[in-house]
Amino acid sequence: MAESTVITPLPGVFYRKATPESANFVEVGTQVSAYTVIGLIEVMKQFSELTAGTAGRLSAFLVEDGDPVEPGQVVATLNDE
């Protein structure tokens, strides 16, 4: 079972949902494609989507909703079953 990681290229704040009232983009255990949005990175008041980058099953989030992130930081892990 191969593992891969989702890395943020940007610094900022990581969000798992589009608005405080929305549902999470994805839950742990969900099958995602490379283009699936797993969260948002807010940098200087602008929001960018963070996509999974590779297909797989989302196995864990290493960053909580609303936490600061640094470029290169691992946000989530995927495995390919």
Added chain:
Amino acid sequence: MMTQAINKLLIANRGEIAVRIIHAAKALGIPTVAACSEADMDSQAARLADEVHLLGPARADKSYLNVEALLGALKATGANAVHPGYGFLSENADFAEAVIAAGAIFVGPSPETIRRMGDKAEARRTAQAAGVPVVPGSPGELFDVASALKAAESVGFPLLIKASAGGGGRGIRLAENARQLSEEFPRSQREAQTAFGNGAVYLERFISKARHIEVQVLGDGQHAVHLFERECSLQRRRQKIFEEAPSPVLSPLQRETLCASAVRLTESLGYTGAGTLEYLYDDITGEFFFIEMNTRIQVEHTVSEMITGIDLVQAMLRIAGGEPLGLQQSDIRLNGAAVQMRLNAEDPARDFFPSPGLVEQLLWPNGEGTRVDTHLYQGYRVPPYYDSLLAKVIVHGADRTEALSRARTAVEHTTLTGMASTLALQGELLQQPWLHSADFHTGTLETWLAERRSGGAA
């Protein structure tokens, strides 16, 4: 009225404006406390203030927008006044109220004034009551073509038919004359009914080539004065990029009429502190219309300071400390011209994508009439959590030509490496003939940016 001197000032803000407020307080002999988030503990403001108080985590909602944390900071530091700067809680009436309830001074107008001018409809009514022109519109909702045609007589063409329940630019149709209004009105009603479940529409004058012109005012609760106007038409997504004072297009009579209207409105509010009244100016008819009031200091206050020699932030602190204005309108002279260029941590080549980073090389211009308001220093890491403003390069000249020429030199003499910024874009902007001839309106900058992109001008 409370007349209490400021003995220690808490700065509820960050970045360049926090530094600016520290300078003003220092000049008045007032000790300062920089209220900082975790991300700002090594900021310029934290270094310059007499004391630093940690508010909370980096995120603004946990620090600079956290009323409880700010009230805690007042208590912990013994400060008896708060300067809110701009943005964050600067126009939050509840915050101003909480500061006053805690026995401290809010450097700004009363919570009632903040609330009143923060409500668009109420601000419009207040302006009308003070005899200040607002964008002409129908007095209320319209239900048939005949009444729309009647209302159009006073609104004037071209006009917009707007859905009452619309917003964000949706539910709007343009009519250039009575014939078009007759045709478009029923369509607008049907569209509004379908889109918003409410067929109510109203009319508003359409100003195709509007300039954004704003008047700086100061009031002490009894009297108010103006510091002339600023022209802020050059905007991208409603964010000002390049500002100047005075407006290059107003005649002395227009200036006098515009500024007098701002003072009238300010005095009708019993306004205390610094404020700005924003207007749309119709280049074609020469009319101006009040749109809103900002009840705080603004980013571009600097150009008004440069042409009048008045320190607005010091004036705010003096007034908040109970001093009278001490200025008559006749004391305030318009001297020369000034421009301000905003340097933002944004990459114009990547559609202005944010670019926080580490300041590597830094060199500021220091020619005659040149001023730089910034919080940057060499080795400073610009955090990604807040807005992208890095610095304001401000230049004064005997006239607009000299100011623009000095602005070009100032841009050439600035070095900032370590992140993308709008520095080079400002240099390019200063080469545009339409900038020199002041032939622009609020849409010009975006049109230029779009042409620049597609024209491949690297």
